[in-house]
Amino acid sequence: DAKTTQPPSMDCAEGRAANLPCNHSTISGNEYVYWYRQIHSQGPQYIIHGLKNNETNEMASLIITEDRKSSTLILPHATLRDTAVYYCIVRVSNNQGGKLIFGQGTELSVKP
Amino acid sequence: DAGVTQSPTHLIKTRGQQVTLRCSPKSGHDTVSWYQQALGQGPQFIFQYYEEEERQRGNFPDRFSGHQFPNYSSELNVNALLLGDSALYLCASTILNPGQTSGNTIYFGEGSWLTVV
Numbered sequence: 001d002a003k004t005t006q007p008p009s010m011d012c013a014e015g016r017a018a019n020l021p022c023n024h025s026t027i028s029g030n031e032y033v034y035w036y037r038q039i040h041s042q043g044p045q046y047i048i049h050g051l052k053n054n055e056t057n058e059m060a061s062l063i064i065t066e067d068r069k070s071s072t073l074i075l076p077h078a079t080l081r082d083t084a085v086y087y088c089i090v091r092v093s094n095n096q097g098g099k100l101i102f103g104q105g106t107e108l109s110v111k112p
Numbered sequence: 113d114a115g116v117t118q119s120p121t122h123l124i125k126t127r128g129q130q131v132t133l134r135c136s137p138k139s140g141h142d143t144v145s146w147y148q149q150a151l152g153q154g155p156q157f158i159f160q161y162y163e164e165e166e167r168q169r170g171n172f173p174d175r176f177s178g179h180q181f182p183n184y185s186s187e188l189n190v191n192a193l194l195l196g197d198s199a200l201y202l203c204a205s206t207i208l209n210p211g212q213t214s215g216n217t218i219y220f221g222e223g224s225w226l227t228v229v
Contacts (some may be wrong), residue, residue: 002154034217034218036220041200042222042223043116043202043220043221043222043223044155044202044220045220046217046218046219046220049217087154099145099157099160099168099170100145100147100155100157100204100218101157102154102155102156103154104153104154105154
């Protein structure tokens with residue numbers, strides 16, 4: 001079973017920030033939080049990941065709470081092309097490189 | 113730099129037949145995983161290959177098997193196809209660093225759509 005909980009759907013106005021929450025209350029100390037998104041009929045696209053500190057790249061920002069039990073993915077200026085299912089994943093770690101356990105994700109609809 | 117590539121993109125098979133799907137990992141990657149995604153569901157992990165051996169396996173029957181070649185490319189084989197095997201099959205690749213438990217990003221291909229009729 002997935003170790004994360006996300007709202008099933010969210011709406012966001014075009015040009016506004018989209019804040020996608022994720023709960024991962026049972027995360028272990030050496031597990032990373034990964035975010036992927038999947039646009040309809042395409043393969044999942046890597047967005048960002050982090051362990052403890054907040055992270056930012058050209059696509060998004062990741063805010064992880066101090067207790068690491070939850071995180072928020074921020075798309076600073078959402079566009080219509082950001083409409084997708086967003087998956088928050090806690091990386092199952094072992095010496096074999098780890099596998100990803102996907103939950104149901106959040107379906108983000110960006111509206112004009 | 114080519115990403116993860118998969119073939120074919122779409123195919124239709126009949127119940128009972130066998131299918132082979134192919135994957136080339138992202139340049140420099142040595143570990144390949146396969147996922148099955150049914151309509152409306154998140155991807156489900158099938159298995160992972162490293163050094164031409166199956167290293168991890170999800171909850172899938174023995175009808176699902178795989179292979180990794182010396183050039184790190186991989187195949188997924190499904191025997192005795194069932195209607196329920198209709199899904200998007202995703203290949204993902206990463207670099208394995210022995211002793212490092214996490215942090216290597218996993219990249220996905222665009223998938224192979226399999227329809228069983």
